[in-house]
Amino acid sequence: MANKILMPKLSPTMEEGQISRWLKAEGDEIEANETIAEVDTDKATMEMTSLEGGTLLKILVPAGDNAKLGQTIGIIGKAGEDFSALLDEAAPAANGKPAAPATAKPAEPAAKPAEPAAPAAADQSEIRNPKSEIARLLVSPIAARMAAENGLDLSKIAGSGPQGRIIKRDIEAALAAAPEETPAAGAAAAPSFAEVSDVRGASAFREENTSKMRQVIAGRLAESIGPVPTFYLTVEIEMDRALEFRKQINAMLKEEEKVSVNDIIVKTAAMASLKHPWVNASYRGEKIRFYEDADVGVAVAIEDGLITPVIRAANRKGIAEIAREVRALAARAREKKLQPEEYTGATFSISNLGMFGIKEFTAIINPPEAAIFAIGGATATPVVRDGEIVVRQMMSVTMSCDHRVIDGATGAKFLQTFKQMLENPILMLM
Amino acid sequence: MTIRDALNAALREELIRDENVFIIGEEVAEYDGAYKVTRGLWKEFGDKRVVDSPITELGFAGLGVGAAMAGLRPVVEFMTWNFSILAADQIINHAAKMYYMSGGQFNIPIVFRGPNGSAYQVSSQHSQALEAFYANFPGLKVVMPSTAADAKGLLKSAIRDDNPVIFLEQETMYGMKGEVPDDEDFTIPLGVADIKREGADCTIVARSFTVPQALKAAEQIQAEFGVSVEVVDPRTIKPLDIETIVNSVKKTNRLVIAEESHAFASVGAEISHQVMEHAFDYLDAPVKRISTAEAPMPYARNLEVAALPSVEKIVAAVREVCYL
Numbered sequence: 049m050a051n052k053i054l055m056p057k058l059s060p061t062m063e064e065g066q067i068s069r070w071l072k073a074e075g076d077e078i079e080a081n082e083t084i085a086e087v088d089t090d091k092a093t094m095e096m097t098s099l100e101g102g103t104l105l106k107i108l109v110p111a112g113d114n115a116k117l118g119q120t121i122g123i124i125g126k127a128g129e130d131f132s133a134l135l136d137e138a139a140p141a142a143n144g145k146p147a148a149p150a151t152a153k154p155a156e157p158a159a160k161p162a163e164p165a166a167p168a169a170a171d172q173s174e175i176r177n178p179k180s181e182i183a184r185l186l187v188s189p190i191a192a193r194m195a196a197e198n199g200l201d202l203s204k205i206a207g208s209g210p211q212g213r214i215i216k217r218d219i220e221a222a223l224a225a226a227p228e229e230t231p232a233a234g235a236a237a238a239p240s241f242a243e244v245s246d247v248r249g250a251s252a253f254r255e256e257n258t259s260k261m262r263q264v265i266a267g268r269l270a271e272s273i274g275p276v277p278t279f280y281l282t283v284e285i286e287m288d289r290a291l292e293f294r295k296q297i298n299a300m301l302k303e304e305e306k307v308s309v310n311d312i313i314v315k316t317a318a319m320a321s322l323k324h325p326w327v328n329a330s331y332r333g334e335k336i337r338f339y340e341d342a343d344v345g346v347a348v349a350i351e352d353g354l355i356t357p358v359i360r361a362a363n364r365k366g367i368a369e370i371a372r373e374v375r376a377l378a379a380r381a382r383e384k385k386l387q388p389e390e391y392t393g394a395t396f397s398i399s400n401l402g403m404f405g406i407k408e409f410t411a412i413i414n415p416p417e418a419a420i421f422a423i424g425g426a427t428a429t430p431v432v433r434d435g436e437i438v439v440r441q442m443m444s445v446t447m448s449c450d451h452r453v454i455d456g457a458t459g460a461k462f463l464q465t466f467k468q469m470l471e472n473p474i475l476m477l478m
Numbered sequence: 479m480t481i482r483d484a485l486n487a488a489l490r491e492e493l494i495r496d497e498n499v500f501i502i503g504e505e506v507a508e509y510d511g512a513y514k515v516t517r518g519l520w521k522e523f524g525d526k527r528v529v530d531s532p533i534t535e536l537g538f539a540g541l542g543v544g545a546a547m548a549g550l551r552p553v554v555e556f557m558t559w560n561f562s563i564l565a566a567d568q569i570i571n572h573a574a575k576m577y578y579m580s581g582g583q584f585n586i587p588i589v590f591r592g593p594n595g596s597a598y599q600v601s602s603q604h605s606q607a608l609e610a611f612y613a614n615f616p617g618l619k620v621v622m623p624s625t626a627a628d629a630k631g632l633l634k635s636a637i638r639d640d641n642p643v644i645f646l647e648q649e650t651m652y653g654m655k656g657e658v659p660d661d662e663d664f665t666i667p668l669g670v671a672d673i674k675r676e677g678a679d680c681t682i683v684a685r686s687f688t689v690p691q692a693l694k695a696a697e698q699i700q701a702e703f704g705v706s707v708e709v710v711d712p713r714t715i716k717p718l719d720i721e722t723i724v725n726s727v728k729k730t731n732r733l734v735i736a737e738e739s740h741a742f743a744s745v746g747a748e749i750s751h752q753v754m755e756h757a758f759d760y761l762d763a764p765v766k767r768i769s770t771a772e773a774p775m776p777y778a779r780n781l782e783v784a785a786l787p788s789v790e791k792i793v794a795a796v797r798e799v800c801y802l
Binding site: 188189190191192193208209215216217 | 731759761801
């Protein structure tokens with residue numbers, strides 16, 4: 049039976065996609081999960097895979113054309129099969145009206161030959177005994193909803209219902225077990241980060257009720273200045289030791305593995321944020337979300353805009369590893385090949401314009417993050433040390449703070465730690 | 479008070495309250511009714527208010543519809559609802575449609591009442607539960623009480639309603655006792671479900687014959703598995719109080735529907751559909767129905783028992799939807 053191929057949702061914010069190119073031609077055989085086309089979304093060029101195997105019978109949206117979410121872009125089925133009914137169904141969609149999203153209802157052939165009752169019975173037995181036939185996850189509606197609300201990955205839950213159907217009690221069991229599974233990291237009193245993000249691979253977090261005082265602070269400040277009431281803190285950091293530190297590291301690395309000043313800043317900010325949990329947090333109305341790890345967004349300029357690939361758990365990675373990741377992600381960002389989970393869900397971000405000769409600037413927070421660091425270039429500057437005028441490499445860092453979470457003193461204390469660590473990189477080991 | 483006496487009290491109070499109310503049917507007067515629901519009423523109210531009819535269902539149903547058009551409030555008794563099939567043209571084509579087809583000139587404030595469903599070995603032609611049949615037609619309200627208080631309160635509301643009401647009793651339940659308020663102004667509005675037992679883990683929607691069974695099943699499940707079952711009795715099939723049912727399912731996530739009619743295109747099928755429509759995201763298991771077997775009712779007692787819903791069948795259904 050022929051089926052429609054619908055434009056899938058390939059990024060969280062996508063509303064339509066442009067077929068960048070078809071990798072299959074009409075008449076080609078396709079296997080399930082095989083890549084059949086490349087689609088330009090609002091964010092990146094994504095590979096589109098077929099949900100089922102068969103013959104690509106018809107391409108309805110040629111390369112270069114746009115299709116809305118759920119619009120029929122092609123038809124798959126058995127070679128030689130009559131799919132005119134599907135073409136009729138797809139026709140209104142071509143007039144800009146999206147077809148019913150993701151119904152993927154197997155359409156009846158226009159003229160169904162009169163058949164005896166036997167095939168119908170066969171169909172039913174297939175439904176009754178699906179274990180070997182159906183590879184898909186079986187899950188009751190309430191279980192699916194609870195899993196979505198709690199950010200549980202259904203593929204990791206064993207179903208106890210018929211044919212392994214995941215049912216409400218399985219979700220309840222998973223929720224009950226979740227806090228125990230999280231390893232109690234560090235000190236015994238350390239709060240556990242039991243919650244899992246919607247973004248794959250992103251930092252775990254815990255949520256605490258937002259205090260009434262903080263809700264009032266948030267409400268009043270937002271009223272005054274906009275949805276994210278931002279203030280700015282600037283600090284001058286002496287970079288001589290950090291530059292020396294970098295030189296020492298790079299002396300041991302191959303040319304293509306060398307670390308940049310920015311990589312060291314990413315690592316330092318991540319380490320400093322662990323000592324100041326309110327900086328590695330986000331304001332969510334009645335809850336404040338505190339992240340277990342520092343997932344650091346690194347702003348990368350690309351041809352027609354800006355994207356912020358994320359270094360997950362930068363606090364747990366070595367500087368060389370961070371450098372390697374930044375390099376790879378930035379390259380893929382420029383090719384527009386980033387997957388959504390690679391550029392969403394940072395816990396705070398860093399924007400560095402030092403290489404453009406910018407001395408000092410302010411950056412705009414990317415909500416729901418609570419902070420972004422604007423890094424200027426390090427320049428040789430006369431400063432006074434022990435009553436003497438000496439020359440030091442000074443770098444200006446301006447932190448934009450979401451005042452709903454970060455108060456002036458909180459941000460200042462963070463910057464103090466950040467400055468100490470950059471000026472004495474060895475402190476990061478402590 | 480028994481359900482029989484509660485119905486009798488409702489009829490008597492309404493005969494006193496409104497002189498336009500009268501009763502007509504086979505053996506309702508001098509014989510006190512085939513099931514004694516009208517006991518004593520002919521003696522008290524006389525020939526004009528309690529009328530014995532010949533064995534002519536289509537005739538006296540039509541007479542009732544005509545009387546209703548003329549301003550009276552007839553209560554038409556069918557000796558069993560199985561015989562109403564003979565009068566279906568008057569009920570479905572006339573009573574149900576008169577208000578609409580006369581452009582609102584004629585209300586039909588009539589109640590058709592009598593025992594519905596199975597009895598004790600009355601075989602194929604006398605054991606049918608017809609609620610789905612009548613509920614399918616616009617213009618008819620359909621009521622099915624399961625307790626003495628509901629029987630009284632709902633029958634009084636039905637008689638006072640300006641529309642044709644199908645009032646379905648159950649022969650094997652006439653002797654069941656329950657508390658009934660004495661107040662002659664006690665009524666229960668049509669279209670309001672009643673939660674007969676509160677529970678948290680599974681909902682049983684039952685009506686008439688299956689309500690006592692569902693309550694027993696709920697007790698057994700609670701005792702054996704510690705699972706708490708809620709029993710919802712819609713009481714009125716049309717208009718259906720789907721909100722109460724949906725809210726219950728949203729709480730329990732599981733639904734069993736127990737009914738005395740056959741399964742195909744039944745009221746249970748309708749409830750199942752509406753729950754799917756309004757509470758799909760709350761279901762933890764497919765909705766399960768217990769209905770009478772897809773066969774004409776056998777005469778043999780053992781086969782009759784096997785064909786009908788039972789406490790055991792309802793318990794099994796609850797275990798299935800609760801994955802017990």
